[in-house]
Amino acid sequence: MARAIINVPAQAKRGEIIEIKTLAAHPMETGFRRTQLGELIPRDIIRRFVCTYNGAEVFRVDLHPAMAANPLIAFTTVATESGTIAFQWAGDNGYAVTETASIRVE
Amino acid sequence: MTTRREFLLLGCGAASIAAAGKAGAQIDPNQQALRKAAMQEALRRVIGDAPVRRGRVKLELPPLIDNGNSVPLSVAVESPMTPSDHVKAIHVFTEKNPLPDVVSAHLGPRAGRARLSIRVRLADTQTVLAIAQLSDGSFWSDSAEVVVTLSACLEEGLI
Amino acid sequence: MGRETRSMQDDDATNPGMLWVLDGEALWNRKAGAADRACAACHGDARTSMKGVAARHPAFDAAARRPVNLEQRINLCRSERQKAPPLAFESRELLALTAYVARQSRGLPINIAIDARSKPFLDAGSEAFHRRQGQLNLACSQCHDDNWGKRLAGSVIPQAHPTGYPLYRLEWQGLGSLERRLRNCLIGIRAEPYEFGTPEFVNLELYLMWRANGMKIEAPAVRP
Numbered sequence: 155m156a157r158a159i160i161n162v163p164a165q166a167k168r169g170e171i172i173e174i175k176t177l178a179a180h181p182m183e184t185g186f187r188r189t190q191l192g193e194l195i196p197r198d199i200i201r202r203f204v205c206t207y208n209g210a211e212v213f214r215v216d217l218h219p220a221m222a223a224n225p226l227i228a229f230t231t232v233a234t235e236s237g238t239i240a241f242q243w244a245g246d247n248g249y250a251v252t253e254t255a256s257i258r259v260e
Numbered sequence: 261m262t263t264r265r266e267f268l269l270l271g272c273g274a275a276s277i278a279a280a281g282k283a284g285a286q287i288d289p290n291q292q293a294l295r296k297a298a299m300q301e302a303l304r305r306v307i308g309d310a311p312v313r314r315g316r317v318k319l320e321l322p323p324l325i326d327n328g329n330s331v332p333l334s335v336a337v338e339s340p341m342t343p344s345d346h347v348k349a350i351h352v353f354t355e356k357n358p359l360p361d362v363v364s365a366h367l368g369p370r371a372g373r374a375r376l377s378i379r380v381r382l383a384d385t386q387t388v389l390a391i392a393q394l395s396d397g398s399f400w401s402d403s404a405e406v407v408v409t410l411s412a413c414l415e416e417g418l419i
Numbered sequence: 420m421g422r423e424t425r426s427m428q429d430d431d432a433t434n435p436g437m438l439w440v441l442d443g444e445a446l447w448n449r450k451a452g453a454a455d456r457a458c459a460a461c462h463g464d465a466r467t468s469m470k471g472v473a474a475r476h477p478a479f480d481a482a483a484r485r486p487v488n489l490e491q492r493i494n495l496c497r498s499e500r501q502k503a504p505p506l507a508f509e510s511r512e513l514l515a516l517t518a519y520v521a522r523q524s525r526g527l528p529i530n531i532a533i534d535a536r537s538k539p540f541l542d543a544g545s546e547a548f549h550r551r552q553g554q555l556n557l558a559c560s561q562c563h564d565d566n567w568g569k570r571l572a573g574s575v576i577p578q579a580h581p582t583g584y585p586l587y588r589l590e591w592q593g594l595g596s597l598e599r600r601l602r603n604c605l606i607g608i609r610a611e612p613y614e615f616g617t618p619e620f621v622n623l624e625l626y627l628m629w630r631a632n633g634m635k636i637e638a639p640a641v642r643p
Binding site (some may be wrong): 156159175177179226228 | 432437442445587592593
């Protein structure tokens, strides 16, 4: 099943600032909602998002329950060299998703 | 120099834990007071006692929101994003959500631009606060007032 | 809906409905049932074979002798061709497949063709749309024909054209079908909500889609 959608340009000029958009499939259960019987639904959210560029961290986000379901995280990074841009999401109940994209930088 | 207390809505520095109450369209005044205090506490954890100045940060939110469940939010900070002068972190807080923290982004010169776009949950009409932490140790902020309306025919947990 | 909701919809990179569309694509290519065939085995590339399909559903099915909606059509294929059990209404799999198929009609005008066979069902749907129901004794037409554009409790009353289904509703924080939305409406006017897939429901869907003839499909849309 699709865990995440990532949008990274396939190529860029060296030094160009590129836009990255990521969308993760996750209910981001806040821990404040109740069932029809009044029981609290336990919190279950993505806690951390990390973007690495050829292994070096370039962007990191700590998420809280106030992030909407199916969280969108859009940011920029400088196209420094060709290689792999990797995205990792980690959260409650062992949630761990990794996606990668290749980029050609000339 | 403007301290963070001067632009925060609540003057008292009462330290308290965020009350895990149910977010509703009409949050009672006691709950509101507790949550505002919780936001101050969250700010103190992130910023300490450093002064926060208004400016350089642009927080964008639609003024009138279709649904508080998924509100597009953008934060942009003016910065050359060089190794010697860049934004290290962007933090977003709310004053009326059950928990004050929304998101903390950690970045650096490799980001190119200090800009973040996300979608957040807002429990009620309120003020949202964005704080930028710069490489020189200074803090800058912006805030936005948002009106949150709910849809007319609400589903009642039945599918 | 606001400008921000619309831009959420228009950009595939930020439209949460695309998560279901991608799931649907995976399911389209996955073998299923005793026949051990994928949708792709008969229908090939959905981008060509499914173009226009969502735009003309609900459509009359000769064997069922009545119109069926897209979800039912998918389930008919599953049980008859793939020899697989039908997918439950509002299940993630059915929503994903429906979203994937509907996506292939994006930009195409709704094109419900009515003939002598389907006319009685269209009339039944129209009658339901114009009939007062529930504790509030309201007919759909009173809001959506007579008072569209005006406000109800802070929201603008739409004309209620189902151009974007299945869609991501911010209220649900997930993707749902037209029937799910109509159940919300019925609960909202304090009427008994129809069960999924029932004839009265599909008749109403048929009427609503026919009423929206010519409007472009926007699936998967985003709505408050």
